[in-house]
Amino acid sequence: xxxxxxxxxxxxxxxxxxxxxxxxxxxxxxFLDITGNWDPSLALVMVAALVVYTLGFRLLLKRxxxxxxxxxxLPAKQQLEPSxxxxxxxxxxxxxxxxxxPGPAIAALPAASSGTAGFVIMMILGWFIAGKxxxxxxxxxx
Amino acid sequence: MDNFTPVSALVGGGLIGFxxxxxxxxxxxxAGISGIASLAIFQREGRSWRLAFVVGLLLGPLLVGFAxxxxxxxxxxxxxxxxxxxxxxxxxTAWGSGCTSGHGICGIGRFAPRSIVATIIFMASGVVVASxx
Numbered sequence: 001x002x003x004x005x006x007x008x009x010x011x012x013x014x015x016x017x018x019x020x021x022x023x024x025x026x027x028x029x030x031f032l033d034i035t036g037n038w039d040p041s042l043a044l045v046m047v048a049a050l051v052v053y054t055l056g057f058r059l060l061l062k063r064x065x066x067x068x069x070x071x072x073x074l075p076a077k078q079q080l081e082p083s084x085x086x087x088x089x090x091x092x093x094x095x096x097x098x099x100x101x102p103g104p105a106i107a108a109l110p111a112a113s114s115g116t117a118g119f120v121i122m123m124i125l126g127w128f129i130a131g132k133x134x135x136x137x138x139x140x141x142x
Numbered sequence: 143m144d145n146f147t148p149v150s151a152l153v154g155g156g157l158i159g160f161x162x163x164x165x166x167x168x169x170x171x172x173a174g175i176s177g178i179a180s181l182a183i184f185q186r187e188g189r190s191w192r193l194a195f196v197v198g199l200l201l202g203p204l205l206v207g208f209a210x211x212x213x214x215x216x217x218x219x220x221x222x223x224x225x226x227x228x229x230x231x232x233x234x235t236a237w238g239s240g241c242t243s244g245h246g247i248c249g250i251g252r253f254a255p256r257s258i259v260a261t262i263i264f265m266a267s268g269v270v271v272a273s274x275x
Contacts, residue, residue, distance in 0.1 A: 003194040005168035010198025011205065012161030013173060013243070019202035020154025021147060024215035029143055032272035037144070039226040041151040046246060048155030049162070053251035066170030073170050074252070075239075080259055087238025088245070088260040092267030094230030096275070098218055101242040102235060103175040105228070106199050113217030119228035126232015127180040135237050 002068050005057035012024050014107035020045045023108050025099025162248055165195070174244020175199070176235035234264070 014023075021027045022045055030039035066072055081107055095101050100108075108116045161171035169191060171178075179199075182192035207213045218224045235241045238260055240249060245264075249257020 002169055002191050005193040006162060006191040007198040007201075009161045009168075010166035010174060010195040011202045012164060012198075013158050013175075013203030014161075014199040015206050016154040016157030016159075016161060016202075018154070018206040018213070018215075019157060019211050020151050021215065022154065023203055024148075025218055026216045027145075032172070032268045034269055035273045038148075039145045044148055045150035045155035045158065049154045049159035049247045050158030050251055052156050053162055053247055056159070057166065057252050060163070060167055060273060061230050061263070066166065069168075071169045071170060072166070072267050074172065075249075075256075077256060078258060083237045084239065084256055084260055085263060087234045088263035089158065089178045089234070089267045090230050091234025091238055091241060092264035094227040094232075094234060095242075096268035096271030096273075098224050098227030099272070100218070100227065102179060102231065102245050103177075103199065103241070105231075106175065106179060106196065108215065108217055110200055110204055111215070111217055114220040115159045115218035115224050117229075118220045119218065119224050122225045123232035123257060124180070124230030126185065126234075127236045128174075128232075129192075129229075130233045130236030131184060134203050140250065 005068065013103065016049070017104050017107050018043075023104045024091075025104070027099075028101075028104070029099040032099070079137075081137035083137055086135055087130075159247065159251075162243065162251075166248075172244055172248045174240050174248060176241040177239065180236060183260055185221075238264070 017023050028042060031042035095110065098119060102123060105116060105120050109120060147269040165171050167175045178192045182189055182196050209273050240260060245257040250261060
């Protein structure tokens with residue numbers, strides 16, 4: 001049951017990425033590049049997703065627990081540590097270079113493009129390297 | 143702005159929000175794609191549901207392709223720029239603990255200050271790089 005809903009969640013998200021055309025890096029770059037023929041579509045995708053998620057989140061938390069597990073598992077961290085700020089900046093550079101963030105890149109894999117496959121392989125390598133070379137935060141206990 | 147597609151953006155965006163909400167409603171988890179996909183590869187605990195989620199990610203666009211007759215999208219060329227971008231997206235989403243889905247939608251959706259700050263930063267650096275480089 002858990003596997004079914006996890007799969008369905010991923011499927012709905014990537015279907016949304018496909019329908020909104022965010023699966024197309026040219027479309028995403030049309031939003032990020034503000035110097036050319038600017039395309040605001042990505043902003044509307046975010047707004048629509050946020051309206052649904054924000055309202056649903058409030059309703060769900062009132063229920064107290066998810067359907068298939070005992071508790072919600074939500075990130076509790078509050079600090080704005082260097083790793084968060086630097087990581088977000090580095091991610092943005094890669095996003096602006098290729099027009100791919102992780103979701104659309106993975107969702108586009110079945111198109112069997114060597115560029116998409118190369119991007120995803122390097123992204124996985126990046127995850128691996130970041131796991132070996134974490135950014136040290138001052139308050140972090142080791 | 144002749145390439146603006148408001149209807150498909152709203153429909154697709156709503157579907158993304160609903161899919162993310164479904165994971166929260168059933169497994170109680172945040173639908174952060176970078177975190178789920180990387181842990182599906184590098185962590186044994188909780189691998190099965192994460193793999194199922196990634197399989198779902200691969201199936202969605204195929205399904206849309208069957209349903210919509212003129213569905214097509216471009217993909218990047220395989221070159222050093224694409225590869226470098228992939229590496230940066232991997233490093234950045236791991237160090238920054240999230241991407242567009244985890245921070246931009248789930249995080250902002252629950253008003254998490256970390257996610258709001260992270261989203262502002264990656265949007266800003268994305269805009270600067272895409273516009274001026």
